[in-house]
Structures are given as structure tokens and as C-alpha cells.
Amino acid sequence: MRQSIANPTARADIRRWPLDPSIAHLVLLDVYMEPSIDTINGWIRDAFASTDIQRIRTGALFPAAANAFLGAGFVEADRLALLERAVHDRVDISIPPGLTTRRLRTRDLDAAADIDRASFPDGWQHDGASLEEIATATPQSRRRFVARSSGRRTGSHHQTPIGFAITGCAGPTGYLQRLAVHPDARRNGAARLLVDDALDWLVRRGAHRAMVNTGIDNQAALDLYRQAGFDRLNDELVVVDLVRPT
Secondary structure, rough: OOEEEEEOOOOEEEEEOOEEEEEEEEEEEEOOOOOOOHHHHHHHHHOOOOOOEEEEEEEEEOOOHHHHHOOOEEEEEEEEEEEEOOOOOOOOOOOOOOOEEEOOOHHHHHHHHHHHHHHHHOOOOOOOOOOOOHHHHEEEEEEEEEEEEEEOOOOOHEEEEEEEEEEEEEOOOEEEEEEEOOOOHHOOOOHHHHHHHHHHHHHOOOOOOEEEEEEEOHHHHHHHHOOOOOOOEEEEEEEEEEEEOO
């Protein structure tokens, strides 16, 4: 199932939730909109028109939109911290010993999804197809692997991918859309390397600010982004869901 729903004032996209086809993923195409109850009820009808859909879950919503969905019967499923930093000057990238970065190609998406599944809890993971959707959500994007040398030789076939980042740029705003480092390969500078690479690319694309979100209780990620110059904003993003009525 994938469909776009449009009217003169509101647009949304409905697709399958990654790795769980019984969940409809409802994504607002205008993240700043505040949909009406009638609009939300229309989306509910469209999603539940597929009889195998048992739950609707939104993407990350700003507070006004989240409140509208809560008023339509949805309940909070997750809450995310939102962080931001200015980007104007090129970033001095330090590559830790034994690590390299390279382009994440389409054929690498399944390997990236393996890292994603190892890095995030059940229900919040991505497969290759959904990572591709993330990478194409903005007009410009950058996909990077970070790899660790697995032997003395430095050929690419001796590099083991341990993390990845997908970064998007839309006008003056950049987004660190997805970043993961395998749990067995952390605390070696790989995550900071991916963040710095993303920020430097955004500078070269002409962005003025970068934004990222992460779980409000993900202290390791919060510390990483603060050390990279991000400030936490007052607003938090909310994911809400609705179970099919019995």
C-alpha cells in the first residue's frame, strides 16, 4: 500500500510501516501543518480501507499537529528531542585510525538496514526500502558508510561497514535524517565522523542550519549532537498511533 492523499489545504502520504505491514505509516508532506479533525478522519478511513491494516502510526509531528491527532483519538507512541545548529563554515573532519568513509550506494541499503536493525529497538527499525525513502525525501541527499579495516590491506573488500548516515538538504535547512553505528563498533569516533561529514556537506550545499531528532532518553545520541554543536530546542516531536477499532 502506498498512496498520496491531497486536498487544497492538507497533504499526507500513507505507506506500510518498515518491517511490519500491518501498520500504516501516515506521513505529513507539510510538517508545519495543523490538520483538522475532518481531515484526520479522512486519513483514518483511507488507511483502514485495507483490511489487513491493524494500526496507524504517524511520522514525527510538531506539537500543534500532534495535538490535532490526539484530539482524533490517537495516543502518544514516542517522543523525540529536536536539536539544531547553525552551519556556515567548513567542518574540520578528523578520521580516527582504522576508519574510512565511502558512498552508500543503492546496492548497500540492505547492509545499512542490518546495522539499523542492530542499533534501534524493535518497532523502530528500517529496511532497505524505507532507507531509500528517507534518502529521497529531500531534493538533495548524501549517503555515507563508515567502515573499519579488517586486515592490513586497505582495499575496499577488506573494509567492514560499521555505520551509516543519510543527510538531506532542502533550501537553507539540512537534516541528519538517519544515523546508526553498530553496537559492537561504538566508542571509536565513527558516529562523530559521520556527523562531521554530514555538516561539512551541508555547508557545501549552502545550508544555513542543520536539524536532527533523537529519542528524549537516548543520552548517548544527545551527548553526541551537543558535542557537535547542536542545541536542544524547546519543542519536542511526537509520534502517535491509533489501533483499529474492534
